[in-house]
Amino acid sequence: MNGENIVLGVTGGIAAYKSAELVRRLRDAGADVRVVMTRGARAFVAPLTFQAVSGNPVHTELLDDKAEAGMGHIELARWAGRVVVAPATADFIARLAHGLADDLLSTLCLATTAPLIVAPAMNQQMWSHPATQDNCRLLEERGVRIIGPESGSQACGDTGPGRMTEPSDLVAALMTPPGAALADRHVVVTAGPTYEDIDPVRFIGNRSSGRMGFAVAAAAAAAGARVSMVAGPVRLPTPPGVERTDVRGAVEMRDTVMRVVRGADLFFGVAAVADYRPRQQAGQKLKKGPDRQHLDLVSNPDIIAEVAALEDGPMTVGFAAETEQLEQHAREKLSAKRLDMIAANRVGRAGTGFESEQNEILLLWPGGERHLGKGSKRQLARSLVSAAADRLRDRESIETRTDQDSRPASG
Numbered sequence: 001m002n003g004e005n006i007v008l009g010v011t012g013g014i015a016a017y018k019s020a021e022l023v024r025r026l027r028d029a030g031a032d033v034r035v036v037m038t039r040g041a042r043a044f045v046a047p048l049t050f051q052a053v054s055g056n057p058v059h060t061e062l063l064d065d066k067a068e069a070g071m072g073h074i075e076l077a078r079w080a081g082r083v084v085v086a087p088a089t090a091d092f093i094a095r096l097a098h099g100l101a102d103d104l105l106s107t108l109c110l111a112t113t114a115p116l117i118v119a120p121a122m123n124q125q126m127w128s129h130p131a132t133q134d135n136c137r138l139l140e141e142r143g144v145r146i147i148g149p150e151s152g153s154q155a156c157g158d159t160g161p162g163r164m165t166e167p168s169d170l171v172a173a174l175m176t177p178p179g180a181a182l183a184d185r186h187v188v189v190t191a192g193p194t195y196e197d198i199d200p201v202r203f204i205g206n207r208s209s210g211r212m213g214f215a216v217a218a219a220a221a222a223a224g225a226r227v228s229m230v231a232g233p234v235r236l237p238t239p240p241g242v243e244r245t246d247v248r249g250a251v252e253m254r255d256t257v258m259r260v261v262r263g264a265d266l267f268f269g270v271a272a273v274a275d276y277r278p279r280q281q282a283g284q285k286l287k288k289g290p291d292r293q294h295l296d297l298v299s300n301p302d303i304i305a306e307v308a309a310l311e312d313g314p315m316t317v318g319f320a321a322e323t324e325q326l327e328q329h330a331r332e333k334l335s336a337k338r339l340d341m342i343a344a345n346r347v348g349r350a351g352t353g354f355e356s357e358q359n360e361i362l363l364l365w366p367g368g369e370r371h372l373g374k375g376s377k378r379q380l381a382r383s384l385v386s387a388a389a390d391r392l393r394d395r396e397s398i399e400t401r402t403d404q405d406s407r408p409a410s411g
Contacts, residue, residue: 001175002030007080007114009105010050012040014155015087015121015164020045022086022167023053029171034059034076036105040089062104077112084174085109087121087164090132096144097135117145119170124160128358133376140218140378141240147173151373161375181389183224186264188314189217190257190271190303192232194250198295199282206272210234212319212345212359213270215381217242220268223385228260232271250274250300257303264314266392268384269304272321276300305337315392317384320344330364341365341391343372343384363387 006026010019019035026033035050036059047058059076085092085105092106096118101107109116118139126132127149136146148165165173191213195203210231217229218239227242230253238244245260247253250273261267276297308316318339320330323346330344344362360374363384372383 001026004031005079005081006031006033007036007076007083007108007112008033008054009036009038009083009085009088009108010041010045011038011085011087011089011092011105012043013087013089013121013164014044016041016044018164018167019086020049020053022170023050025167025171026174027054029175032056034079036060036076036108038092038103038105040091059104062102062107074111077108077114080108080112080114082115082117082174083109083112084117084119084170086117086119086170088118090120090122090126090129093118093120093132093135093139097138115145116143117147117174119147119165120149120162121164122149122162123154123156124158124162127162128160128376133378136376137378149375149379151375161373161379177224181223181386182220182266185225185266185392187217187220187225187227187266187268188257188261188264189213189220189227189229189268190231190253190273191217191229192234192236193272194232194253194274194300195248196250196274196277196300197248197281198278199284199286201285204274204277206274208232208234208272210236212377212381213268214239215377216268216270216385218378219381219385220266222382223389225266228264230256230260230271250277250303254301254303254306257307261307261310261314266388267304267307267314267316268388269307269316269318271303273303274300302337304339308338308340315340315388315395317341317343317388322346327362327364330362334364334366340395341388365391 008023010016023033033054034056035054037047047060050058095106096109101110140146147170149161150163150165151161152163153159154162192210193206193208195205197203214236217227221227221239221241229242229244231244231246233248245256247256277300279296279298304318307313316339320333320342322329326344326346330342334342342364344364345359359377359380361372361380363370363372370387372380
């Protein structure tokens, strides 16, 4: 970050005390930092603190006679190489999403053409509220990069997602281009349910909304990958940079996946594929008849197991949606299908899983595990994609060393 100009916006949350450490670490990385504080931020930390650690005057007011004589907010907007808001409160995120500009920081964010990065920090319930999630989604669609929040204990006594990402991790994220983790990679994602038709009116299906799969596809595209998504019947907008193919049943999904997965680097099997389909589909609507009807079912193809068994196939990440014995069933699936990694999530309870914006994931792989915690599906998708990218690099490094060791010695 040598010589980079960073404007750090600090808003009114208890995590503002961490921002002084963030300034120090940004300067250690070589950045020149100027701090803009909202009125709420000044209730938690004095401007003099940030002046001391940044070595620059702190900017606080939009309508400051001395600063605005030279259009100070425009000067700052032009000076910035990047604008980082940490912590970003729910209120600031809402005002930014809706284009309000009633103080120096919000005006600066609208006036700059520099990349904007936001590090949310708030109570876990505020973070989980649909209004906050919608505002974050809108900002991401406009190109704003959101880092965090993390899960853990909070100043209010609650535990959950909402903690500001630690300064050292924020600096590491800022030093890693958002599109670098999977640059030049081909990623295939399945998403949503499959519908297995009984007749032209009825089908066998499940309650998958497709949100998790779409979030994974969006996160992979944001990480620089070329993403092919095979989506079941859902009504969700296609994430930017994602090539989408819509299917209905499991057989159609299988055929499409096997066509696009050849040569792929990474496969995420997020779709909730039906295990069975009717042996025969009636050509006309079945009329009501006897009190009891028997439906003859046959097994659907096991798409993810088939992908995992491909010679020179992609690294394969599966999902295990369970209502009980989550870890046990997920480990059994990881082994039986010979997957590289599996994301276990509990469904069938309020607040997470199907038909919810929230999820909770336990990530497992042979010899390791990581609890991603509870959070929005977008947040968890970013964490999952990052972890998978790390494992992919590790696997390729091992394969490279193995190839080198197996070569005959020369001479």
